[in-house]
Structure formats: C-alpha cells, structure tokens
Amino acid sequence: MVCGGEISLYKQFCSRYNKNIDMKLKNYLTIFIIFMIATAVINVVLFAVIYGNHQSKLKDEVAYLNAPGKFVEVNGHSMHVMIEGNEESEVTLLFLHSADVSDDSVALAPLFKELKDEYRIVFVERSGVGFSENSGSDRDIDTMLKETRLALEKAGVKGPYVVVPVGTAGLEVTYWANMYPEEIQAVIGINITYPEQYADITTEEYCGFFDYLLVPFYKLGAHRFVTSIYPTNAYGVYTDTQMLTRKALISKSGFTEDMYCENLAMVDNANKVAELGWPANVNMYLIYAKPLMEPYRSTDESVSASYKSAVEDNPEVDYITAYNESVREYFEDKGNVTVEEMAGPARLYTYNPKELGEMIKGYIEGQILQ
Secondary structure (H helix, E strand, O other): OOOHHHHHHHHHHHHHHHHHHHHHHHHHHHHHHHHHHHHHHHHHHHHHHHHHHHHHHHHHHHHHOOOOOEEEEEOOEEEEEEEEEOOOOOOEEEEEOOOOOOOHHHHOHHHHHHHOOOOEEEEEOOOOOOOOOOOOOOOOHHHHHHHHHHHHHHOOOOOOEEEEEEOOHHHHHHHHHHHOHHHEEEEEEEOOOOHHHHOOOOHHHHOOHHHHHHHHHHHHOHHHHOHHHOOOOOOOOOOHHHHHHHHHHHHHHOOOHHHHHHHHHHHHHHHHHHHHOOOOOOOEEEEEEOOOOOOHHHHOHHHHHHHHHHHHHOOOOOHHHHOOHHHHHHHOOOOOEEEEEEOOOOOHHHOOHHHHHHHHHHHHHHHHOO
16 A cells, blocks of 8 residues: 555656656757757858849849840740841751750850851740740740741741751751741751650659759859859860850859740650651751760860770770760661761860861751752
8 A cells, every 4th residue: 555645755756757858848849949940040041142142143244144146025025036147148057055055145156157157147045045035834845846936037037947956956846847847948956866865754754853943043043153064165165255154144044944844844845746757858967976086085084084984894895886876776767867976075066166067068068059
C-alpha cells in the first residue's frame, strides 16, 4: 500500500518533471523559431543584395544593348529583325537561332561579315530571346513559325529564302519546308537537330523542374555568379565591344519565360514535325561540328584532354570516325540532303567564321546559283 505522503511526493516529482520537459521544449522551440527567422532574414537580405546588384549592372549595361536591327510588332509584342548585306543579291540568307541562345544577334556577326558582300543577310530573334520581347503565349511549332513569317512580312522581307537554321531551329525549318515549300529556296543548317532525336525522350526528361527554376534564378540575377555561362573570346573572333554586348544580352535575358516554354514544348514540337515526314522537296546542306577533327582537337585543351582520356580507357574505339555517325546514318538515304563536317565546337561561327563562310558560299555558288 502507498501512503499519502509517498503519493504527494510522487505527484510533486511528476509535476517538476513535466515542467522541466515543457521548459526544454519551449527552449528548443524558441531556438528553432529564432533560427528560422534568422535564416529567412539572411535569405531576404542576400536576395535583395543579389537583385540590387543585378539591377544596378543592368543599368550600366544598357549602353551596350543597341539592337543592330529594327523592331516589328507581332501579336502584341515586338520582335527584333536584322537586315544587312547586298540588297541586289539573288540570295536572301535567313538565319534562325537555336533555343537557349540569347546573344546570336552579335555572336553571328563575324559570319555575317564573311557573307554580306555577296548576299542579303536577315536574322530573326524569336520571342523572348535577345532583343525580342516575351510573347506570353505557348511556344508550339505553329505559333513560332507563324510569328517568324509575320515578322518577316512586317519587316518587308520577301522570300524565297535560303534558310540557315542553327541547332534546334532545324525543327522549325523542317516544319516550314513541309508546310510552305515555295517559300524556301534551300536550307543550309548549322549543327541542326532533327525530329527523330527526340523520339525516345519525354517532356519531363527534356524540360524538368530545374528548367522552371532557371527563370526566377535569372530574374534575380544569381546567374551573374556562374561565370561559365558567359562566353570567352578564346579564338579572337570578336571585338571588345561585341564581347561586352554578348555578355550584356546574357545578363539581361539569358533564360526567359518564352525560352522555358519553348523547351517545354520541344518534344511535342519534334513529334509533330516527325508526323509530316522528312521534306524531300527542299535541298539541304547540313554542316555539323566535329570537335575531334584537327586543328580544333589539339587547340582546345578540354577536348584534347577528354579525347586522350577516352582513348586510354578504350583504345579499340575509333572516336573520330564514330563522332556524328548517327547523324550520317540518319541522312544517308535522303537524296536531297548533303552532310559535311567541320572542325570546331557546336557554335562553329564563334570559332572559325571564315571557314564556315567559305563552305556556305561554296554550296550557294555551286548548287543554288549554278
């Protein structure tokens, strides 16, 4: 039997024990709340500093953001169209940039210089890229092609065109060649993608949550601390002013809402283009970059090191021949397509615009103007 005194002592012990636990919980909770508030305050301050720095630099960089072309209104927003070169030429070279590239209006300038004495040069920046405003609309292939054609119409540029797509612009041009073949004189592609390359990729795999986060990341200005996104002038192709302009464009619109939406629609667009089949009625000259070719393989330290390491690991593999093999196999049965390779990185015009220009001229003079 437990006496009354023992019960009283037990109750006092339990009471003190519970109070001690409550006090510890309150202390832990207080510390946790203080920690969370401090973390939030630090993040707010950090974001404010990063954003303030971004806005301040944007104001300074405006001096370099002088659009080389003119603006036309398309569906309620402005698009940048550049026109230069020989107005008397029989050939209008229409350049279309790849996705996720905001500086091609300047990056392509050395190539334009190689071509503009002989041909008329036209360059269209898609919505939300470079100097063009965001559209706020879906980036399905029909919408993008409609905007491109309307921008050319409003800029007073008439076809037919020798279209020069770069990278993913190959999808738009392939679709264009199927839908309006009379508007395209020929296609000269630079490292273009084609629909079948997206056949085994889902939208989620191609454009995931990380891509979605890139939009606010760039708006905040946090990308300024990722130096690898900015180009270098390793091959001496650009002037100092051109490099400052390229960097300013990337800082201002390195990844926009329209860029994200274009990536989000990429797989569906590729599938829609694939349904129409390959356009056999338009001649195409496709130039693909081959970084393992000399002299680029030896002059680029990263490529040289990667190649040597790969050969050491698998000496039986002929990496040079294997490079672009799937591309050559895909086009080998397409009679209207000629494929050539050139030493250099994916954006060949940033490496050797003179050689690239000579290849383009050779095809035009030998196949189009013969």
